[in-house]
Amino acid sequence: MPQEDPILYSFRRCPYAMRARLALTASEQKVEHREVVLRNKPQALLDASPKGTVPVLVLPDGPVLDESLDIMLWALNQNDPESWLPDAQKHESAMALIRQNDGPFKAALDRYKYPDRYAAASSEEAREQACRIIEGLDEKLSQHAWLLGESAGLADMAILPFVRQFAHVDRDWFYAQPWQATISWLDRFKASEIFKTIMKKHEAWTP
Ligand SMILES: N[C@@H](CCC(=O)N[C@@H](CS)C(=O)NCC(=O)O)C(=O)O
Structure with a gap:
């Protein structure tokens, strides 16, 4: 059975979500994108991360990353073809x-x-x-x-x-x-x- 993609809860204009999407894109990581309306957050987002901020990345094997910098680092540690990670x-x-x-x-x-x-x-x-x-x-x-x-x-x-x-x-x-x-x-x-x-x-x- 193919591995599912991580789920990304995101909001287009949020700068934190933007930085997460930049790193996920640079790392060529496929995600299931779930666009959130901040005034009406989906229950699935709050279940994954009760603090209710975006971005949130839910990994297929369970862990939840709910800090944008952690998502950037996770993505770039998977794959960093543009060498964004600092030496x-x-x-x-x-x-x-x-x-x-x-x-x-x-x-x-x-x-x-x-x-x-x-x-x-x-x-x-x-x-x-x-x-x-x-x-x-x-x-x-x-x-x-x-x-x-x-x-x-x-x-x-x-x-x-x-x-x-x-x-x-x-x-x-x-x-x-x-x-x-x-x-x-x-x-x-x-x-x-x-x-x-x-x-x-x-x-x-x-x-
Ligand atoms: N420290 C968090 C901050 C994320 C954050 O504050 N995102 C804002 C949107 S830009 C948010 O979700 N705010 C909650 C709300 O507006 O209800 C991160 O780096 O991911």
């Missing part, structure tokens, strides 16, 4: 960049993108905080095409969906900033085949 020398730098993204950058992004949910006047301040982080990325990207070298890797793919979201809050403002290297990095990502592949639309899954 031992770059591992800590990649993880530190991802921690910075998932912590302070994501917190600032949320306060900038959804000011109504937070105290007044915090949006401008949040954008400033995010800017400081982008400046750090831009410094690296001014030295090489991708964050940690001349080819794309785990850190780029884990972070780009969030920078894209930040850029899209106010595109005119973002593209007017003196971040040529970052803008070129983001534009290269948005023009890539893999980005187009992972952004294909799926009907909402119904059991």
Whole structure:
């Protein structure tokens, strides 16, 4: 009997789900894609992972991965034809960049993108905080095409969906900033085949 594919619960525009889909696609891993409506999560998703976030990957032999970075690492450890996994020398730098993204950058992004949910006047301040982080990325990207070298890797793919979201809050403002290297990095990502592949639309899954 053929082995079933892992099940991926996903939401198209979620940056965490995007990074998982990027790694799954790069690793040529087939999945059964189940598009989730976040306001109406399927019971099967909550049964697999009660915390109710996407992405979630349910492996055929039982284990459930419900953190996007774990899904990326699982996929790339199966198959990494583009050599996205950092070598031992770059591992800590990649993880530190991802921690910075998932912590302070994501917190600032949320306060900038959804000011109504937070105290007044915090949006401008949040954008400033995010800017400081982008400046750090831009410094690296001014030295090489991708964050940690001349080819794309785990850190780029884990972070780009969030920078894209930040850029899209106010595109005119973002593209007017003196971040040529970052803008070129983001534009290269948005023009890539893999980005187009992972952004294909799926009907909402119904059991
Ligand atoms: N730490 C989680 C975060 C995932 C996450 O927060 N996803 C959001 C969507 S972008 C979500 O599912 N939120 C729950 C909701 O909106 O109900 C991961 O890396 O997978």
